[in-house]
Amino acid sequence: MPDAALVWSPDLTQYNFGPGHPMSPARLNLTHALAEELGLTSPDAVRVIEPVTVTEDDLLAVHSQDYVEAVLRAQETGTHAHRMGLGLEDNPVFDQIHTASARIVGSTLAAARAVWSGESRRAFSPAGGMHHAMPSAASGFCVYNDLALAIRDLRSQGAGRVVYVDLDAHHGDGVERVFWDDPDVLTISVHEHPTTLFPGTGYPQDVGGPGARGSAVNVALPAGTGDAQWLRAVEAVVSPLVEAFAPDVVVSQHGCDSHAHDPLTGLSLSVDAQRRAAMVVAELADRHAQGRWVAAGGGGYEIFNVVPRAWCHVLAIVEGRPVPLQTPTPPDWQAQVAAIDDMPVASTMSDVGRLGTREVTETFRPFAEGYDPADAVDRAIIATRRAVFPDHGLDPLP
Numbered sequence: 001m002p003d004a005a006l007v008w009s010p011d012l013t014q015y016n017f018g019p020g021h022p023m024s025p026a027r028l029n030l031t032h033a034l035a036e037e038l039g040l041t042s043p044d045a046v047r048v049i050e051p052v053t054v055t056e057d058d059l060l061a062v063h064s065q066d067y068v069e070a071v072l073r074a075q076e077t078g079t080h081a082h083r084m085g086l087g088l089e090d091n092p093v094f095d096q097i098h099t100a101s102a103r104i105v106g107s108t109l110a111a112a113r114a115v116w117s118g119e120s121r122r123a124f125s126p127a128g129g130m131h132h133a134m135p136s137a138a139s140g141f142c143v144y145n146d147l148a149l150a151i152r153d154l155r156s157q158g159a160g161r162v163v164y165v166d167l168d169a170h171h172g173d174g175v176e177r178v179f180w181d182d183p184d185v186l187t188i189s190v191h192e193h194p195t196t197l198f199p200g201t202g203y204p205q206d207v208g209g210p211g212a213r214g215s216a217v218n219v220a221l222p223a224g225t226g227d228a229q230w231l232r233a234v235e236a237v238v239s240p241l242v243e244a245f246a247p248d249v250v251v252s253q254h255g256c257d258s259h260a261h262d263p264l265t266g267l268s269l270s271v272d273a274q275r276r277a278a279m280v281v282a283e284l285a286d287r288h289a290q291g292r293w294v295a296a297g298g299g300g301y302e303i304f305n306v307v308p309r310a311w312c313h314v315l316a317i318v319e320g321r322p323v324p325l326q327t328p329t330p331p332d333w334q335a336q337v338a339a340i341d342d343m344p345v346a347s348t349m350s351d352v353g354r355l356g357t358r359e360v361t362e363t364f365r366p367f368a369e370g371y372d373p374a375d376a377v378d379r380a381i382i383a384t385r386r387a388v389f390p391d392h393g394l395d396p397l398p
C-alpha cells in the first residue's frame, strides 16, 4: 500500500477563468497526462483520492460571510463585486466560480486529512495553492484560499504547530495574512522582490503581529535570481527555521512560475532547481515533522513544458521515488503538447540542455560555508535572517 496520496478529479479543471486567462486548466490536464505516462498514478505508486465536499460553512473558517455570499451571487447571477476582487481582470467571474473554487479547497483539504489521519504520510494537491486569496477578497487568480483552510483544518484536528513553505515566485500574501497573529503557524515565503512583482508585499521586515513576532518570514529575491542562488536562499532560511520550529506537519506551495520561461515573473529557475527544492522540503518534513507533508501546486503559466514537468517531479518526490532528471518525456505526452502548441517540446525531465544552465549540483554552494555581502541574493538572505532568526533563537550569521 503506497503511503502517498494524490488528489485528482477531472472536475478540478472547471476552475477556469476563460480563454486568454493565464491560469488555463490545460496545465492540470497536461500535468495529469504526463504523470500517467510516467507511471506516477499507478496504484502501486500512489493512492489517488477525490477532493472532499466543502460547504459554505467550511469556508467561513478563513473567509468572511459577506465574501462567500458575493462569490455565490457571482455564480448565480454573474454579479461583479469589484471591492472584493470579483470581476476584475485577474479574477473574472465565471459560471461555476463558487463550486469550482470550493472544489479546489476540497482538494487540498483531502490531502491534509489524508496526512493527518495517518492514511498517507505525504499528499499532493496539484490543483491547490491559491495563496493570494484574502479573507474578504479574490486576488491574483485566487478565489478561496485552500492552503489557509487546510492549515486551519489541520489545527482544528490537533496539529499544534504548522510550517507553511511558499516557493511560488509571488509572495504568499493571503496565507501570511490569515496567520499573521498566530505564533503556532510559521509562514515562510521565498519570492521575487515586491518592487518588481505582484502583489508588491513580502519584505523581510514583515515578521508577523505583536504576539507572533517571527512567525511570518519573507525572502525577497532580486529579479533574475537563478538556480544556485535561489536554492541557497531556500536552504539558508527555510531549513534552520523548520528545524527550530519543530512543526507537527509541513504544508508547502510549489508554484512553478519562478521558472526562467514563465511569462509573468522575473526569476530564472529551471525545473531541476524546483525539483531540488521539493526534495529539501521532503527531507525537512521527514526530519522534523514525522514525515507529514502536504504539498500543493500554485502559480505556473508556461503550461506546456514547465508546469507538467515541475509538478510531476513534486509528485514523484511525494511518492518517495524521484524521477531521474535525464528521463525522456514520453512520446505520447510530447504529441499531446505538440497538438495544442507549436513551441518545441521538452525531450527530457531536465532543463540543463534547454536553458543552457549547468547542473544544480555543480553550481550550488551552501550559505553556511560563507557569504558575499556584495551579492544581492546574499544580502536578501541576511536581511531575512536578521529580521527573524533571533526570534527563533538562531544566529543570523552563518
Ligand SMILES: [Zn+2]
Pocket: 168, 169, 170, 255, 257, 298, 299, 300
Ligand atoms: Zn505565482
